[in-house]
Amino acid sequence: MTLTHVAALAVFVGAYVLIATERVHRVAAALGGASLMLLLGLTDGQAAFYSRDTGIDWNVVFLLFGMMVIVGVVKQTGLFEALAIHAAKRARGRPFAILVMLLVITATASALLDNVTTVLLIAPVTFLLCERLALPVTPYLIAEVMAANIGGTATLIGDPPNIIIASRAGLTFNDFLEHLLPLVLVLMVVLIALCRWLFRGAFRYHPELVAEVMALSEREAIRDRRLLVQSLVVLALVLVGFVLHPVLHYEPSVVALLGAGLLVLVSSVTVEEAIADVEWETLVFFMGLFVMVGALVETGVIDELAGLLVDATGGQLVATVLVLLLASMVLSGVVDNIPYVATMAPVVAALQQHGGGTDHVLWWALAAGADLGGNATAVGASANVVVLGMAKRYGTPISFWEFTRYGLIVVAACAVVSVPWFWVRYLA
Structure with missing residues (x-):
């Protein structure tokens, strides 16, 4: 390991420790780390701002921005309040039933859209539900993020790393459904069971509050029906654009920006009102994090x-698959899984060609490990960072370790299930 490697690791680990211990604001830590990377020549402006592989992922940044604008406009219609009331009624106010409903919706939506878009849409409903029923919102938000990351593993478009893997390996949408959807279904059952145990103190039933909600x-709850119709039409177009990405070839960020611009243009909402709910801190934090990981x-x-x-596996298929799966879970909990997968893709391609087994097993190990490992820490996946930013904005901040202590348990459970799954299906 060279001096350059040591310097890059030292800066990244230092910034990560500051984020984890919350000694300084996470945005300051990320920007400080990014600045040091640039100052020490560990990366440069070209690589940090323009490179697809080592720079800021502007697709993620503008996807978030566009969807935040759309969600901010939809919020003014009262739709989230109406959905919260409807969900509470369907579950008859039972807290755990509400959580199960939200988790199933979140996982399904993440598979069809992507995990970031899903949490942006589901979190406002969760805040309102918990407020109405006097429930602690933190357990619900953490569980939803984990469901979003697990659900996004099932399809080609559910998580950005899957798109990279599909492109490199020549895999189709149906390939992901065939190989990863069954595993995801099992993991969702495990997640729901874990949530019943991990958050057992959060399911307090308040009959008087439930009665009030049932009467609503x-x-x-709808405050502006005209704006609601406009918002739903634009949102539907955006979602169709996401689903048809393999056909239209428009990046999700472009679709989100077009939708945000169209909604502001056709509605009576002012620009100031449209951007009022944009999580600027979250966007800047992502930029700093991308520069550090890119370095x-x-x-x-x-x-x-x-x-x-590669050296640790000795070329043996069983060892390669299991080490790749588990190492990906660990590393994607620390660094962003997009550059990790982009870097590992050529390595896996070479391994697959030289005794990589059948059914693209190494690619599935990389996808499952990178996607599921994002649940390990508060900065392990984009959806995690977005929800923590929204929680702070709503006045219920979630600390790094509050999220991570649950995330580590969930990822460990995913590993316990995934290892025998891969063994039985591909290796035995």
Whole structure:
């Protein structure tokens, strides 16, 4: 390991420790780390701002921005209040039944859209539900993020790393459904059971509050019907654009920006009102994080880790699959899974060609490990960071360790299920 590698790792680990311990604001830590990477020459402006592999992922940033604008406009219609009332009524106010309903909806939507878009849409409903029923919102938000990351594993478009893997390996939408959807269904059952145990103190039933909610009317919660119609039409167009990405070839960020611009243009909402709910801190935090992780790629630190992975397996298929699966879970909980998968893709392609087994098993191990491992820490996946930013904005901040102590348990459970799953299906 060279001095450059040591310097890049030192800056990244230092910034990560500051984020984890919350000694300084996470945005300050991320920007400080990014600045040091640039100052020490570990990356440069070209790599940080323009490179697809080592720079800021502007697709993620503008996808978030566009969807935040759309969600901010929809929020003014009263739709989220109406959905919260409807969900509470369907579950008859029972807290755990509400959680199960939200988790199933979140996982399904994440598979069809993507996990970031899903949590942006489901979180406002969750805040209102918990407020109405006097429930602690933190357990519901954490569980929903984990369901979003697990659900997104099932399809080609559910999580950005899957798109990279599909492109590199020539895999189709149906391939992901065939190989990863069954595993995801099992993991969702495990997640629901874990939530019943992990958050057992959060399911307090308040009969008087439930009675009040049951007496509410969903129709009366809608404040602006004209804006609601406009918002739903634009939102439907955006969702169709996401689903048809393999056909239209428009990036999700472009679709989200077009939708946000169209909604502001056709509605009576002012620009100031439209951007009032944009989580600027979250966007800036992502930029700093992308620069730091990009510097690890640029300096070859990620390549070194990939090489160690190859050396550790000794070329044996069983060892390669299991080490790749578990190492991906660990690493994607620390660094963003997009540059990690982009870096590992050539390595996996080479391994697959030289005794990589059948059914693209190494690709499925990489996809499952990278997608599921994002649940491990508060910064392990984009959806995690977005929800933590929204929670702070709503006045119920979730600390790094509050999220991570649950995330580590969930990822460990996913590993316990995934290892025998891969063994039985591909290796036995």
